Amino acid sequence: MRERILTAIDKNSKLSASDLAIMLGSTEEEVVSTIKQMEDETIICGYPTLINWDKINCERVTALIELKVTPQRGLGFDKIAERIYQFKEVQSVYLMSGGFDLTVILEGKTMREVANFVSEKLAPMDAILSTATHFVLKKYKEHGLPLVQTKQDERMLITP
Amino acid sequence: MPPSGIRKFFDIVSEMKDAISLGVGEPDFDTPWHIREEGIYSLEKGRTIYTSNSGLKELREEISNYLSRRCSLVYNSQSEVIVTVGGSEAIDIALRAMVEPGDEVLIPTPCYVSYHPCTVLAGGTPVTIELKGENEFKLTREQLLEAITDKTKILILAYPNNPTGAIMNYDDLKEIVEVIIEKDLFVISDEIYSELTYGGNHVSIATFPGMKERTIVINGFSKSYAMTGWRLGYAAGPSLIIEQMTKIHQFAIMCAPTNSQYAGVEALKNGDTDVELMRDAYDKRRRFLLHALRNMGLECFEPFGAFYVFPCIKSLGMTSEEFATRLLSEEKVAIVPGTAFGECGEGYLRISYAYSIENLKIALERIERFVSKHRK
Numbered sequence: 001m002r003e004r005i006l007t008a009i010d011k012n013s014k015l016s017a018s019d020l021a022i023m024l025g026s027t028e029e030e031v032v033s034t035i036k037q038m039e040d041e042t043i044i045c046g047y048p049t050l051i052n053w054d055k056i057n058c059e060r061v062t063a064l065i066e067l068k069v070t071p072q073r074g075l076g077f078d079k080i081a082e083r084i085y086q087f088k089e090v091q092s093v094y095l096m097s098g099g100f101d102l103t104v105i106l107e108g109k110t111m112r113e114v115a116n117f118v119s120e121k122l123a124p125m126d127a128i129l130s131t132a133t134h135f136v137l138k139k140y141k142e143h144g145l146p147l148v149q150t151k152q153d154e155r156m157l158i159t160p
Numbered sequence: 161m162p163p164s165g166i167r168k169f170f171d172i173v174s175e176m177k178d179a180i181s182l183g184v185g186e187p188d189f190d191t192p193w194h195i196r197e198e199g200i201y202s203l204e205k206g207r208t209i210y211t212s213n214s215g216l217k218e219l220r221e222e223i224s225n226y227l228s229r230r231c232s233l234v235y236n237s238q239s240e241v242i243v244t245v246g247g248s249e250a251i252d253i254a255l256r257a258m259v260e261p262g263d264e265v266l267i268p269t270p271c272y273v274s275y276h277p278c279t280v281l282a283g284g285t286p287v288t289i290e291l292k293g294e295n296e297f298k299l300t301r302e303q304l305l306e307a308i309t310d311k312t313k314i315l316i317l318a319y320p321n322n323p324t325g326a327i328m329n330y331d332d333l334k335e336i337v338e339v340i341i342e343k344d345l346f347v348i349s350d351e352i353y354s355e356l357t358y359g360g361n362h363v364s365i366a367t368f369p370g371m372k373e374r375t376i377v378i379n380g381f382s383k384s385y386a387m388t389g390w391r392l393g394y395a396a397g398p399s400l401i402i403e404q405m406t407k408i409h410q411f412a413i414m415c416a417p418t419n420s421q422y423a424g425v426e427a428l429k430n431g432d433t434d435v436e437l438m439r440d441a442y443d444k445r446r447r448f449l450l451h452a453l454r455n456m457g458l459e460c461f462e463p464f465g466a467f468y469v470f471p472c473i474k475s476l477g478m479t480s481e482e483f484a485t486r487l488l489s490e491e492k493v494a495i496v497p498g499t500a501f502g503e504c505g506e507g508y509l510r511i512s513y514a515y516s517i518e519n520l521k522i523a524l525e526r527i528e529r530f531v532s533k534h535r536k
Contacts, residue, residue: 157174158184158496
């Protein structure tokens with residue numbers, strides 16, 4: 001049941017518990033309690049909204065930063081990752097395999113703001129060896145959903 | 161020949177600009193991208209030529225693999241499979257290959273709109289079997305026996321069914337298989353919705369002992385892979401019949417569209433998970449729609465196949481056509497009256513759930529308002 005609920009709400013968290021119960025052939029009580037359990041266990045960590053900010057006149061810049069860092073004895077990368085993700089500007093932090101160690105996704109109001117953050121906050125940290133900042137020019141798809149255009153239903157109204 | 165019953169209703173609907181519809185018989189999903197990409201790639205490679213009449217060798221092999229993997233049916237890809245322009249063409253050429261003037265073809269209805277006219281065009285005599293709501297629109301042994309005469313040659317079987325959403329499981333089929341073999345009938349089994357069954361896998365009638373040699377299995381890519389516009393289907397059956405079908409196909413149309421065939425290879429090779437995802441989405445909508453219709457007090461058996469629900473509206477004292485026409489003018493929702501699929505569809509409606517939940521919700525609110533207004 002857990003997996004079935006999660007798959008159902010993965011792309012649409014607005015589905016009500018009663019609708020979910022009908023769609024999954026379950027009861028409202030079971031759906032509500034399963035969701036509650038998963039929230040408590042932080043399997044479900046939140047219900048954010050997917051917004052295409054480009055569509056409203058609101059300055060926003062997203063940057064992807066590759067970091068090379070020195071892991072700390074006994075703590076590996078976790079400590080430095082935590083020091084980074086505490087900043088509210090930081091949207092995501094991932095530990096990577098390959099040519100660098102951490103990917104940080106940053107959101108700021110302007111390019112200058114992001115640049116300042118990198119040069120004043122990130123780069124000076126002891127463990128950080130190098131940074132490479134890439135600015136996002138346009139977002140096409142996020143969380144499995146295209147942001148660009150929504151498709152019209154072009155089917156004929158009635159077909160056999 | 162009368163125009164298709166659905167055509168008449170289509171003409172009324174198309175004048176209604178802002179109507180919302182639960183009336184389509186095709187998936188709302190786009191063809192999965194990896195399949196579309198293979199079609200595009202085949203064009204880029206300049207594969208813009210005919211294929212062999214019976215279809216790309218590679219595609220026929222994949223079809224044969226698929227039928228054995230998913231339906232436990234073993235066919236020789238060289239001699240027992242033909243690729244057609246949609247399942248529709250396969251129905252037509254199967255009838256034309258097998259029917260002699262005067263032969264009777266049994267057509268359980270309500271059913272897809274082409275069986276009747278194609279039988280007539282092939283020179284046969286269509287014999288309607290009126291399926292019953294109380295049997296959940298399955299064909300029973302008794303009804304089959306009753307319809308058979310010494311002129312009966314073919315039974316057309318279409319499960320999972322359009323428009324009723326009914327399926328026939330192993331036990332249901334077993335009942336009629338005995339009659340079919342005893343009376344020495346051929347079967348044209350239209351299994352185009354075979355991937356869309358809920359709560360159990362599809363059973364093909366050709367899997368029963370003694371049936372494969374008398375059955376033409378028709379299937380295609382339209383419903384399972386959301387590929388209606390590609391026009392790609394196929395038939396599998398005894399080589400003698402497939403050979404005759406291939407002749408008609410060859411003179412009528414040469415071969416199925418080449419780029420569609422390349423896309424079809426990709427669909428069968430790597431499309432199983434796409435089908436699973438779509439089936440899962442349909443199943444959720446199916447439960448949702450069924451629940452809502454029953455809550456309105458409409459009698460409705462649980463359909464386990466295709467993407468249709470077939471509620472009964474007899475309690476409202478309206479004919480199917482009256483209901484559909486008034487629902488369209490009063491609430492601007494287009495659905496298809498059951499009578500478009502045969503006279504015994506009277507008192508029923510075909511409601512399609514090839515729509516998003518959001519769409520279904522809006523339409524269902526309007527239907528509910530309509531039903532409660534007209535319930536006396």
